[in-house]
Amino acid sequence: MVEKYIVEPNTHLDVSVNGYYHQYFIGFNRPGNPDFINILKNDNNSYSLPELIEAQNKVVDIVIEDLPLVKEEEQLENCLVVIVPRAKTLESYNPEQLMFKEAIKIALSKLDGFEDGTDCIVRIKDSQTTHILPGYSMHVVFPGLTLNTCQIDEEKIKGREVILIDDLYTKNINMHEDCIQALLSLGAKRVVLYTIGYSKDDKYDLYKSRY
Numbered sequence: 001m002v003e004k005y006i007v008e009p010n011t012h013l014d015v016s017v018n019g020y021y022h023q024y025f026i027g028f029n030r031p032g033n034p035d036f037i038n039i040l041k042n043d044n045n046s047y048s049l050p051e052l053i054e055a056q057n058k059v060v061d062i063v064i065e066d067l068p069l070v071k072e073e074e075q076l077e078n079c080l081v082v083i084v085p086r087a088k089t090l091e092s093y094n095p096e097q098l099m100f101k102e103a104i105k106i107a108l109s110k111l112d113g114f115e116d117g118t119d120c121i122v123r124i125k126d127s128q129t130t131h132i133l134p135g136y137s138m139h140v141v142f143p144g145l146t147l148n149t150c151q152i153d154e155e156k157i158k159g160r161e162v163i164l165i166d167d168l169y170t171k172n173i174n175m176h177e178d179c180i181q182a183l184l185s186l187g188a189k190r191v192v193l194y195t196i197g198y199s200k201d202d203k204y205d206l207y208k209s210r211y
Contacts, residue, residue, distance in 0.1 A: 002066045004073070007169075007193055012143050013177035015184070018192050020070050022062050025168050025197030034058075034197050037167045042097045052096055056103045059167075062196060063107035067114060067163065074192050076161050080117040081108055084166040084179050085150060088126040100167055114163075120156055121179070125149040141174045146182035158187035168197040 002020045009016050026033050036055035039047050047055075071079060083104055086093060101118055108116045127149045146152075162183055169176055180191045 002069050002073075002194075003198070005198070007177060007180065010174065010177060012141070012174045013181045017180055017190075018074065019169060019176075020066070020073075020192070020194045021169060021198035022066055022196050023198070025170075025199040037197050040100050040103070041167065042099070045094070045096065047096075049096065052099055056099045056106075059100060059103040059196060060107045060110075063104060063165075064110055066194065067107070067111060070163060070192060070194055071113060074161075076163070076192070078113055078115060079161040079163050079192075080115045080120070080157065081163045081165060082117040082120045082157070082183070084164065084176065085121050085123040087123070089123050092126065104165055117153075117156060117162070120153040121146070121182075122151045123149055124151045141178055143178060144182075145175075146179045147185070150182070152182065152186055154186045157183055159189050162188045162191045164191055164193050166193075166195045168199060169193065169195040170199040 002022060005019050005021070007013065007017045007019045023034055024032075025037065028035055028038050036058045039051055040055040040059060042052060067081070070076075081104065083101055086098070090098070104118055105116060108114050108118070125148070127145060164176070164180060164183065166176060176193055176195075180193060183191050
């Protein structure tokens with residue numbers, strides 16, 4: 001089952017778009033929290049391969065369940081599925097830190113009516129997109145960050161209905177708003193956001209709630 005909300009326009013996003021999520025994110029190790037999101041991120045290479053595979057399989061199952069519901073609700077046809085890239089270039093990660101993207105690819109291979117666009121946005125410059133930096137009270141996501149730090153397949157996106165996927169949406173970080181705006185600015189017909197987790201309060205941001 002998916003829950004629907006509105007991603008509201010702000011300094012990073014010109015228009016409102018529909019967003020969907022699978023469940024609330026309330027902080028790592030809290031009862032009922034989707035801790036597998038943290039595990040699959042694997043920032044410190046601290047999880048074993050069996051743990052990572054188990055977390056990946058959970059994401060695959062959820063996406064297979066949810067994406068057809070989003071597609072039906074939004075009346076999408078053969079939509080392009082794109083993912084938000086990690087904060088740094090691909091060379092900065094090992095394969096065990098990129099298993100969320102692989103989970104989306106696996107899920108898409110088992111679904112009809114969705115085109116795999118998971119390679120459409122590639123980070124080519126490191127950024128601090130979802131981390132809080134020393135000396136800052138807010139997450140450092142400046143308007144236009146996606147366009148400035150990513151290579152985007154404009155031809156594949158132009159004129160398409162797009163589902164943008166990520167692991168967690170946290171209001172006020174603005175990474176997703178900035179990424180949505182980049183897709184719209186490059187000609188996407190429509191963008192819908194889907195994330196596994198949803199955190200209303202940035203005190204439960206994925207990175208601050210890891211331990």
